[in-house]
Amino acid sequence: MLVQVVELIEAKRRFAITSHIRPDGDGLGSSLGLYWLLQALGKEPEVIMRDPVPHSYRKLPGAETVRVTPAVDREYDAVFVIECSDITRPGLLDLDKQVVVNIDHHATTSPFGAINWIDSTASAVGEMIYNLCKAIGVKPSKEIAECVYTALVTDTGSFHYSNTTERTFKVASELLRAGVKPAKVSQAVFNNYPWSKLELLSQVLPTARHDETGRVACLRQTLEMQERTGALDEDSDGFVNYPMSVGEIEACAFLKETAPGVYRTSLRSKGDVNVARIAEKFGGGGHRNAAGCTLTGDWDETERNIVALLVEAVEHRSNGNGNNHSASDQTPTVGGNNTPTGQLPPTLIRGTLNAER
Numbered sequence: 202m203l204v205q206v207v208e209l210i211e212a213k214r215r216f217a218i219t220s221h222i223r224p225d226g227d228g229l230g231s232s233l234g235l236y237w238l239l240q241a242l243g244k245e246p247e248v249i250m251r252d253p254v255p256h257s258y259r260k261l262p263g264a265e266t267v268r269v270t271p272a273v274d275r276e277y278d279a280v281f282v283i284e285c286s287d288i289t290r291p292g293l294l295d296l297d298k299q300v301v302v303n304i305d306h307h308a309t310t311s312p313f314g315a316i317n318w319i320d321s322t323a324s325a326v327g328e329m330i331y332n333l334c335k336a337i338g339v340k341p342s343k344e345i346a347e348c349v350y351t352a353l354v355t356d357t358g359s360f361h362y363s364n365t366t367e368r369t370f371k372v373a374s375e376l377l378r379a380g381v382k383p384a385k386v387s388q389a390v391f392n393n394y395p396w397s398k399l400e401l402l403s404q405v406l407p408t409a410r411h412d413e414t415g416r417v418a419c420l421r422q423t424l425e426m427q428e429r430t431g432a433l434d435e436d437s438d439g440f441v442n443y444p445m446s447v448g449e450i451e452a453c454a455f456l457k458e459t460a461p462g463v464y465r466t467s468l469r470s471k472g473d474v475n476v477a478r479i480a481e482k483f484g485g486g487g488h489r490n491a492a493g494c495t496l497t498g499d500w501d502e503t504e505r506n507i508v509a510l511l512v513e514a515v516e517h518r519s520n521g522n523g524n525n526h527s528a529s530d531q532t533p534t535v536g537g538n539n540t541p542t543g544q545l546p547p548t549l550i551r552g553t554l555n556a557e558r
């Protein structure tokens with residue numbers, strides 16, 4: 202909890218900070234926010250990540266100091282692990298040999314640290330880093346504020362998602378007072394993509410389909426699309442959200458081929474439709490409205506099966522049976538012969554996108 206984190210910081214000196222593989226705005230913003238906080242206290246912090254800083258976050262203060270490494274290969278008094286569901290998520294070897302401080306805002310996080318500070322009421326870990334500043338008596342510098350604001354604005358979908366609270370705006374307001382220019386942050390994070398992202402999007406969008414009810418969508422990215430456009434791995438970030446902008450669409454799956462027959466899958470939903478439960482069935486996880494997992498098998502079959510599960514999740518919600526497990530709610534094998542019992546694979550309908558071509 203927070204008190205233990207404050208005590209540890211006061212008692213120790215050399216710290217590493219890390220977050221999950223393919224770090225996002227909250228993972229990086231919170232890590233660097235904590236980095237600047239520890240700097241302000243005269244400590245020796247270092248941010249270490251398995252993966253490099255994505256293009257969108259290169260302008261964060263301190264981004265250039267992030268050290269990319271496959272292992273915890275230096276001596277630290279403690280390692281802060283930001284926004285990770287378990288100790289394997291940072292992808293760092295020898296992390297389990299360290300004094301680990303687990304800081305997260307997901308209620309589902311396992312207490313894998315020597316200290317576990319979990320606040321599921323926080324919209325982002327960034328909000329917790331702000332609270333840590335308050336608790337430890339450090340006035341947020343412009344650097345801290347920019348990092349923390351980036352965490353808030355990305356994790357709340359620019360204050361669009363349901364995790365946005367009165368407190369989120371209160372903290373954001375304080376960060377503006379500390380010198381954050383929201384337009385500057387948005388420009389750096391959301392309007393700073395390489396051209397390859399647009400080229401990749403132009404390949405992926407024509408694959409958009411929806412089911413017969415018009416409430417579930419899917420889209421896919423093949424290995425060939427990525428090669429043809431010379432796109433980066435991170436260029437597909439956010440693609441899953443395009444179908445979600447359609448009024449009737451309540452859930453969407455984006456299947457990205459990372460090796461032949463292997464698809465890194467992003468799931469999104471609106472309101473009470475729970476996609477985290479689906480991701481968990483395949484060893485993934487996330488939030489109710491945003492989750493991910495890895496699927497394997499034949500393209501079309503895998504797509505049909507995940508869409509069938511999304512249709513089921515949408516219907517569950519519609520029936521108000523969110524917590525009841527029906528007979529058809531059994532663990533399916535995507536890519537195998539099983540579709541959920543009682544469900545015919547839905548017919549996928551091409552969106553109007555293709556008709557325009």
Ligand SMILES: [Mn+2]
Nearest residue numbers: 227325326356
């Ligand atoms: Mn987060």
